[in-house]
Amino acid sequence: MSENQANQTEQGQAESNAGQNTETRGFQAEVKQLLQLMIHSMYSNKEVFARELISNASDALDTLRFEGVKNDALFEGDPELSIWIDFDTDARTVTIGDNGIGMTREQVIDRIGTIAKSGTRTFLDSLSGDEKKDAHLIGQFGVGFYSAFIVADKVTVDTRRGGESTGTRWISDGGGEYTLEDIDKPGHGTTVTLHLREDEDEFLDGYRLRHLVRTYSDHIAFPIKMREELSEEDEKEGKEAAWAQVNRGAPLWTQAKAEISDDDYAEFYKHSCHDYEDPLTWTHNKVEGSQEYTSLLYIPKRAPFDLFDPNGKQHGVKLYVQRVFIMDDADKLMPRYLRFVKGVIDSNDLPLNVSREILQSNRVLDKIRAGSVKKVLGLIESMARDDDEPEKFKTFWKEFGQVFKEGVVEDAENKDKIAKLLRFKTTTDESADPGVGLDDYIARMQPGQEKIYYITADTLAEAKHSPHLEIFKKKDIEVLLLTDRVDEWVMAHLTEYEGKELSSVAKGALDLGEAETEEEKKEQEKLAEESKGLVERIKTALGERVNEVRVTHRLTDSPACLVADEHGMSAHLERILKEAGQAMPNSAPHLEINVTHPLVERLAEEQGDDEFEAFSQLLFEQAILAEGGELDDPATFVRRMNQMLLSVSRGAA
Numbered sequence: 114m115s116e117n118q119a120n121q122t123e124q125g126q127a128e129s130n131a132g133q134n135t136e137t138r139g140f141q142a143e144v145k146q147l148l149q150l151m152i153h154s155m156y157s158n159k160e161v162f163a164r165e166l167i168s169n170a171s172d173a174l175d176t177l178r179f180e181g182v183k184n185d186a187l188f189e190g191d192p193e194l195s196i197w198i199d200f201d202t203d204a205r206t207v208t209i210g211d212n213g214i215g216m217t218r219e220q221v222i223d224r225i226g227t228i229a230k231s232g233t234r235t236f237l238d239s240l241s242g243d244e245k246k247d248a249h250l251i252g253q254f255g256v257g258f259y260s261a262f263i264v265a266d267k268v269t270v271d272t273r274r275g276g277e278s279t280g281t282r283w284i285s286d287g288g289g290e291y292t293l294e295d296i297d298k299p300g301h302g303t304t305v306t307l308h309l310r311e312d313e314d315e316f317l318d319g320y321r322l323r324h325l326v327r328t329y330s331d332h333i334a335f336p337i338k339m340r341e342e343l344s345e346e347d348e349k350e351g352k353e354a355a356w357a358q359v360n361r362g363a364p365l366w367t368q369a370k371a372e373i374s375d376d377d378y379a380e381f382y383k384h385s386c387h388d389y390e391d392p393l394t395w396t397h398n399k400v401e402g403s404q405e406y407t408s409l410l411y412i413p414k415r416a417p418f419d420l421f422d423p424n425g426k427q428h429g430v431k432l433y434v435q436r437v438f439i440m441d442d443a444d445k446l447m448p449r450y451l452r453f454v455k456g457v458i459d460s461n462d463l464p465l466n467v468s469r470e471i472l473q474s475n476r477v478l479d480k481i482r483a484g485s486v487k488k489v490l491g492l493i494e495s496m497a498r499d500d501d502e503p504e505k506f507k508t509f510w511k512e513f514g515q516v517f518k519e520g521v522v523e524d525a526e527n528k529d530k531i532a533k534l535l536r537f538k539t540t541t542d543e544s545a546d547p548g549v550g551l552d553d554y555i556a557r558m559q560p561g562q563e564k565i566y567y568i569t570a571d572t573l574a575e576a577k578h579s580p581h582l583e584i585f586k587k588k589d590i591e592v593l594l595l596t597d598r599v600d601e602w603v604m605a606h607l608t609e610y611e612g613k614e615l616s617s618v619a620k621g622a623l624d625l626g627e628a629e630t631e632e633e634k635k636e637q638e639k640l641a642e643e644s645k646g647l648v649e650r651i652k653t654a655l656g657e658r659v660n661e662v663r664v665t666h667r668l669t670d671s672p673a674c675l676v677a678d679e680h681g682m683s684a685h686l687e688r689i690l691k692e693a694g695q696a697m698p699n700s701a702p703h704l705e706i707n708v709t710h711p712l713v714e715r716l717a718e719e720q721g722d723d724e725f726e727a728f729s730q731l732l733f734e735q736a737i738l739a740e741g742g743e744l745d746d747p748a749t750f751v752r753r754m755n756q757m758l759l760s761v762s763r764g765a766a
């Protein structure tokens with residue numbers, strides 16, 4: 114520890130700048146709310162403050178080391194990077210310091226007076242006030258710096274960015290405001306001083322603090338130093354306690370797997386990935402040969418609240434080169450559909466002064482990324498196969514299934530592997546958790562069935578009750594029920610699996626292949642032949658509203674349904690795109706009629722042209738409604754329906 118560093122543990126050495134430029138500011142409303150929640154709901158986990166503040170210090174050291182490669186002046190001649198922890202029994206304070214990058218005044222305002230994450234307000238509004246549950250939700254968010262207020266009723270941050278002359282002091286009691294003032298700070302970096310709450314004296318104890326560091330921060334890559342305990346004698350003689358390293362200090366991923374316990378892996382994860390819960394699972398690999406890199410990749414237990422926020426910045430996977438942190442821009446290391454993966458990749462092949470521009474298109478990085486994706490897919494596969502711990506895969510699918518599906522579109526190279534891991538609700542097994550896989554579906558296909566059938570809809574109820582499923586129910590053919598928004602998009606790219614075509618039950622002419630007998634096919638042809646006149650009349654009555662009218666064999670109970678073109682957009686997708694504000698050309702659907710249904714038989718007997726037209730329109734419009742669509746002119750539909758009801762009731766009278 115340098116003298117500069119030691120000085121930083123003492124506050125208030127104001128000289129020329131001290132006390133100038135003082136101002137009081139209010140916290141952003143979200144911060145206030147988060148602080149209150151944190152203090153109340155995290156109390157049973159109050160030790161997290163140490164891990165969070167040490168993590169921040171370690172990140173600041175990482176950043177300095179990265180920026181310092183190009184700008185040596187940032188180190189200010191103090192290249193030995195470390196973190197230190199100290200306490201003062203009389204003042205009742207605990208201090209955590211670092212000689213990292215530090216912050217300018219603007220950065221302090223920006224970073225510890227506001228929450229930069231978008232969607233925070235929505236997140237906070239979703240909190241229930243139920244403490245136990247909220248503690249978990251807070252975990253999703255990442256408790257961060259504010260965890261200091263769990264044990265402190267006042268927090269002082271002294272910070273100076275490397276290369277700047279003036280430092281900044283930030284003080285707050287966690288109420289609604291904080292004050293800022295200029296200070297002279299000899300060493301660059303940050304010290305956070307916690308003025309402990311009344312009952313928190315347990316942290317004014319070297320043994321307790323050392324234990325915390327070893328439990329939670331052992332594998333932080335920088336030395337964490339504390340003053341050694343003095344014997345009574347030494348104390349009497351007024352000896353200065355020496356600083357000594359408390360943590361192991363070697364990055365976890367560089368150690369042999371056999372030496373690392375599950376607890377070590379979990380603690381490292383919580384530290385470096387800013388999570389409050391243990392991870393769901395992980396994979397640790399050392400790759401040697403033409404490429405040399407180590408990856409330690411985790412899948413969290415819970416999706417972050419901003420998983421679907423396009424602007425949401427996830428901590429993601431951090432890239433290190435020869436143990437020096439380079440960046441945590443997850444996009445370069447993981448594809449979007451694996452954006453929930455966290456951890457570390459450490460390459461021996463990239464140059465240390467690698468820039469973001471170089472990383473944009475770099476073959477070494479491309480290979481590392483491809484290798485890491487394979488590892489993650491392997492990890493998910495092993496969860497899916499693991500019959501001893503089925504809960505893990507269920508959790509994975511519940512939290513990340515929707516995002517993972519995007520891989521079918523995004524990652525052509527691994528499409529088949531991804532498809533194998535997809536899980537669906539189906540007509541046969543709606544309660545399967547997390548759902549039915551395509552391999553299981555194929556294994557129980559009906560004799561003669563050649564395709565994998567699916568239906569897309571907004572809700573499970575809508576999918577299950579769709580008239581399109583009637584013939585499938587009759588023939589006991591399983592149909593996948595797809596209700597996620599991404600499903601339409603995913604299925605447009607997943608047209609085949611293991612040589613079997615995937616086919617929408619609401620598109621194209623229905624071909625059940627050999628699942629239909631010759632007799633059934635002949636019967637259908639006969640019905641179609643006999644109904645030619647009726648089909649022609651309906652087509653004339655409906656005009657442009659329909660593309661084609663044909664006799665169906667999909668329906669057993671309903672009189673009619675709509676069908677999209679084989680290669681066209683399904684009505685469901687059209688609706689999604691319209692809702693998203695896209696201009697849609699008006700594509701007329703095909704109307705299929707069930708000529709054995711009493712209503713259609715009755716229609717065939719209708720002699721009056723006006724009545725026939727109104728009846729046909731009704732048939733068409735109820736087919737739109739039955740598949741979850743909206744009518745362009747609902748009032749006219751209601752009028753027609755009422756007229757029909759009246760004439761029926763008059764007829765009955």
Ligand SMILES: Nc1ncnc2c1ncn2[C@@H]1O[C@H](COP(=O)(O)OP(=O)(O)OP(=O)(O)O)[C@@H](O)[C@H]1O
Pocket residue numbers: 165169170173211213214215216224225254255256257258259302303386387
């Ligand atoms: N010791 C420090 N040195 C430099 N900057 C710091 C330090 N501590 C905090 N900061 C800055 O304040 C920001 C906010 O910290 P905070 O711990 O609340 O969130 P975080 O670390 O970004 O994410 P998380 O909420 O997941 O912990 C950090 O991103 C960092 O820019």
